[in-house]
Amino acid sequence: MELDIISYHDLLNPTHLTALQYLEAALLQKGIVGIRHIPEFESKTRAYIEAARHFSHLEDKIKQQYSPNRDVGETEGYELGAEWFKNQEGAWQIDDKKASYYAFVPDHARNKWPHEVDLKTPFLELGELIFNTGKLLLNAMGLNESVGLAHEALTGYGRMLHYHKESDVTNANPYWCGAHFDHGVFTGLMPAYYFRDGNEVDEPEEAGLYIKPTEGQEFEKINATDKSILLFQVGEFGQLISNDRIRATKHLVKKAKGGIERFTFALFYSAQDDVLIKPHSILTKDTRYAHHQLEDGSITYGKWQQASYERYRAKTPQ
Numbered sequence: 043m044e045l046d047i048i049s050y051h052d053l054l055n056p057t058h059l060t061a062l063q064y065l066e067a068a069l070l071q072k073g074i075v076g077i078r079h080i081p082e083f084e085s086k087t088r089a090y091i092e093a094a095r096h097f098s099h100l101e102d103k104i105k106q107q108y109s110p111n112r113d114v115g116e117t118e119g120y121e122l123g124a125e126w127f128k129n130q131e132g133a134w135q136i137d138d139k140k141a142s143y144y145a146f147v148p149d150h151a152r153n154k155w156p157h158e159v160d161l162k163t164p165f166l167e168l169g170e171l172i173f174n175t176g177k178l179l180l181n182a183m184g185l186n187e188s189v190g191l192a193h194e195a196l197t198g199y200g201r202m203l204h205y206h207k208e209s210d211v212t213n214a215n216p217y218w219c220g221a222h223f224d225h226g227v228f229t230g231l232m233p234a235y236y237f238r239d240g241n242e243v244d245e246p247e248e249a250g251l252y253i254k255p256t257e258g259q260e261f262e263k264i265n266a267t268d269k270s271i272l273l274f275q276v277g278e279f280g281q282l283i284s285n286d287r288i289r290a291t292k293h294l295v296k297k298a299k300g301g302i303e304r305f306t307f308a309l310f311y312s313a314q315d316d317v318l319i320k321p322h323s324i325l326t327k328d329t330r331y332a333h334h335q336l337e338d339g340s341i342t343y344g345k346w347q348q349a350s351y352e353r354y355r356a357k358t359p360q
C-alpha cells in the first residue's frame with residue numbers, strides 16, 4: 043500500500059487546507075498516515091535503536107528484574123510474550139517472540155529504568171518528539187477539547203518493541219504481532235529497523251507492518267522503508283470518541299525468515315482514567331464496553347483500558 047505522507051510544516055500551519063484534506067482522507071479511508079521532515083526525528087530514532095539493542099543483549103535474568111508486577115496493576119517495564127490475539131481460525135495465539143519495554147512519556151515516578159544501559163534518555167527524547175507531533179495531528183482531526191479530550195490530560199505511553207529472530211521456521215505463529223486494534227486514542231510508530239547477526243539489513247519482502255485499510259478487506263503491507271517518516275494509526279478510543287467518524291486501524295506484524303530481528307517504538311495516546319464518554323459507536327457493542335459501562339451507557343477511559351488489557355493479556359495454559 044502506498045503511504046500518504048504530509049509534511050511537518052503543513053501540520054504546523056493548519057490553515058493549509060489541501061494538506062488537511064489529504065490527512066483526513068488518509069486517516070478516514072486507510073487508517074494510517076506518514077509525517078515527513080520532523081526536525082531531529084531520524085537522529086533520535088537512531089539513538090533509541092542503539093540503546094534498545096544494547097538492552098536486548100542483556101541476559102534474560104537481568105531484563106526480568108525490570109518486569110512489571112501485573113498483579114498489582116503495573117504495566118511499566120520489560121516483558122516477553124505477554125500478549126495474545128485471535129488468529130484467523132479464531133484461536134488465541136501468543137506473540138511469543140515479542141518483547142516490550144513500557145514507560146510513560148514524559149518521565150513519571152512509576153517508570154522503571156534499567157541501570158545497565160541508558161535506555162531512559164533516548165526513549166524519552168524520541169517519545170516526547172512523537173507525543174508532541176501527534177498532538178498536532180489530533181488537533182487537525184478534531185480530537186481535542188471539542189470532543190472532551192483536553193490535550194493537557196492526554197498521557198503518552200511509550201513501548202520499546204523487540205521482535206526476536208525466529209529460530210524455527212515451522213513455528214505455528216506466522217506473526218510477530220497478531221492482528222488487533224490498539225485500544226487507546228492514537229498510536230505513533232517509528233519505522234522498524236532489522237538486523238541479521240548484528241548487521242542492519244533492509245526490511246525483508248515478506249515481513250513488517252500490515253494494515254487492513256478502513257475501506258478494504260485484505261491486509262496490505264505498508265511501505266515504510268524511508269526511516270525519516272513517522273507513522274500514525276487510529277486507536278479504538280479515537281473511534282469511540284469520534285462516534286465512528288474516524289475508525290481504528292486493524293494491523294499486524296509479519297515475521298521475517300532467516301534469523302532476522304526487528305526493533306521499533308510505539309507511542310500510545312491515552313486519555314486520563316476518569317475521562318467519561320457516551321458515544322454512538324459500534325464499539326459500544328463490544329463486550330469490553332458493554333460489561334464496563336455505567337448505568338446511563340457512558341464509560342470511562344480507565345475501564346475501557348482495563349478491559350482491553352484483560353482481554354489481550356495471554357493466560358497461562360491450564
Ligand SMILES: [Fe+2]
Nearest residue numbers: 222223224293
Ligand atoms: Fe498495535
